[in-house]
Amino acid sequence: MKLNFLKENPILNILDLPPTYDIDKYGRPIVRMRDLSENDQSIRNEYHAALEEVLNHGMLIKGPEVKETENLLKELTGKEYNVLVSCASSGLLLSLQAIGIEEGDEVITTPLSWLMTSSVIKQLGAKPVFVDVCSDYNINIDLIEDNITSKTKAILPVHYYGKVLDSPRIKSICDKHNLYLIEDVAQAAGGKINGSMAGEKADISVYSFGPMKNLHALGDLGCVSTDESEIANNIKYLSECGVKNNEICIHPNLKHYPDAIQASFLRVILKRWNHLINKRINFANQYSKNLSNIQEIKLPTYLNLGSHTFFDYTINTPSKSFRDKLIQYLFENKIEAKVRHPLSICEQPFINTDKNCKCTKARELVQTSLCLPMHYNLTSHDIIKVSNIIKKFIDI
Structure with a gap:
C-alpha cells in the first residue's frame, strides 16, 4: 500500500494557530526567544578541547566519553544506570519497548507535551490514554486512577x-495497580522537589540534552535512567539494533546509540549544571517581580526553589484573542515569544481523538498560554524591556 504523506489533511484548513515571528516582516528581534550562541570563552575553550580529544582517539560513535558521561549523570538523575541514546524521542520509544509495550496495550499520558510523547506509543500499536491537566500544565493526578483499565501497562x-x-x-x-512509571523529564533536568531529583522516583526516566534544553550538548542527545539493571541492559541492547556480539541480531531494531562528540560536549555542561539551573531560576524571579502587578495575566508558580527549572517562562492570559494580540504587539516591538505547542496532543491529526475528549483544561491552556524569552544569554535589561512592553500593551 502506497501512503501519500504529503496529502493535505482537512484539519489543517480549520486550525486557528497563533502568529509566529517573521523576520522579513519585523526585522531581527532585539530579544530572542532562544539564543543558543555561546559567549563564555572558557566554555568555548572546553568545547574545543573536548572535540580535540575525540578527534585524537577517533572513536566517534561509542567512544570512552559515552561511559564517562553516563557515570557523571548519576548526580543529575539520582539513578544507578544511565544509558545515553541518540535523542530523547529514541529514549521514550526504547523505554516502552524495554518493558514490552505492544499492540493493544494502553499507556496513560498527558495531552500537553511535544507530540513525540504520544507518537512513540502509537508507533508500537498501543493506545495513548489522555488524562487532563491542572492549571500548572502538569497531569491531574486525581484523575489518573479513573482511566486505568485491564489494558493499562504504564503511566507516562x-x-x-x-x-x-x-x-x-x-x-x-x-x-x-502494578504499572510502570516512565517520566518524560526532557524539560526539567536538574529540577528537585522534596529532596528528590526530577525523574528519580520513576521506574524509568527519559532526558533530553538537545541544544534547546536547559542542560545540553551541541546536537541531539538523550538519556534513559533506571535503577533496574535488566531494563538498562534492554535499553542498551535495543539501542544497538537488537544485536548481540556486534553481529547476531535477536530482536530487529533501529540504531539509537549516541556519538562520542555529543557525549563529550554534554560533559562540559554537566560540570556546571547547578549554576545553570540557578541562573534560569533567577531570570524567572526577575520576570515575576516585574510582572507581578498585572492582574490580566497569571504567572508561573512553584513549591520551592528548584522545583521549576523554567525550560520556559510561561504566562497565562484571559483569552486566545488577548494572547494573540499580545504576541503581535511583542513582535511589533521586536520581541520574540512563542506558544510552545499550540495544539494539545489529543487535537493532533495523528491521534484523531473523538470530539468527546475530556481534556478541557489542556485545550483551554493551549489557547491562552504564552512563553516569554528564556535562555542563558538573557540579561536583566532584556527582561525589563520585555516586561515593560507587556505593561504598555495592557495600558493601551
Whole structure:
C-alpha cells in the first residue's frame, strides 16, 4: 500500500494557530526567544578541547566519553544506570519497548507535551490514554486512577515547562495497580522537589540534552535512567539494533546509540549544571517581580526553589484573542515569544481523538498560554524591556 504523506489533511484548513515571528516582516528581534550562541570563552575553550580529544582517539560513535558521561549523570538523575541514546524521542520509544509495550496495550499520558510523547506509543500499536491537566500544565493526578483499565501497562507523565511533578503520588498509583512509571523529564533536568531529583522516583526516566534544553550538548542527545539493571541492559541492547556480539541480531531494531562528540560536549555542561539551573531560576524571579502587578495575566508558580527549572517562562492570559494580540504587539516591538505547542496532543491529526475528549483544561491552556524569552544569554535589561512592553500593551 502506497501512503501519500504529503496529502493535505482537512484539519489543517480549520486550525486557528497563533502568529509566529517573521523576520522579513519585523526585522531581527532585539530579544530572542532562544539564543543558543555561546559567549563564555572558557566554555568555548572546553568545547574545543573536548572535540580535540575525540578527534585524537577517533572513536566517534561509542567512544570512552559515552561511559564517562553516563557515570557523571548519576548526580543529575539520582539513578544507578544511565544509558545515553541518540535523542530523547529514541529514549521514550526504547523505554516502552524495554518493558514490552505492544499492540493493544494502553499507556496513560498527558495531552500537553511535544507530540513525540504520544507518537512513540502509537508507533508500537498501543493506545495513548489522555488524562487532563491542572492549571500548572502538569497531569491531574486525581484523575489518573479513573482511566486505568485491564489494558493499562504504564503511566507516562511530563514535567511540563520544567515544573517538577509530584512523582511519589503517581508512583504510589503505579505500585497499587502494578504499572510502570516512565517520566518524560526532557524539560526539567536538574529540577528537585522534596529532596528528590526530577525523574528519580520513576521506574524509568527519559532526558533530553538537545541544544534547546536547559542542560545540553551541541546536537541531539538523550538519556534513559533506571535503577533496574535488566531494563538498562534492554535499553542498551535495543539501542544497538537488537544485536548481540556486534553481529547476531535477536530482536530487529533501529540504531539509537549516541556519538562520542555529543557525549563529550554534554560533559562540559554537566560540570556546571547547578549554576545553570540557578541562573534560569533567577531570570524567572526577575520576570515575576516585574510582572507581578498585572492582574490580566497569571504567572508561573512553584513549591520551592528548584522545583521549576523554567525550560520556559510561561504566562497565562484571559483569552486566545488577548494572547494573540499580545504576541503581535511583542513582535511589533521586536520581541520574540512563542506558544510552545499550540495544539494539545489529543487535537493532533495523528491521534484523531473523538470530539468527546475530556481534556478541557489542556485545550483551554493551549489557547491562552504564552512563553516569554528564556535562555542563558538573557540579561536583566532584556527582561525589563520585555516586561515593560507587556505593561504598555495592557495600558493601551
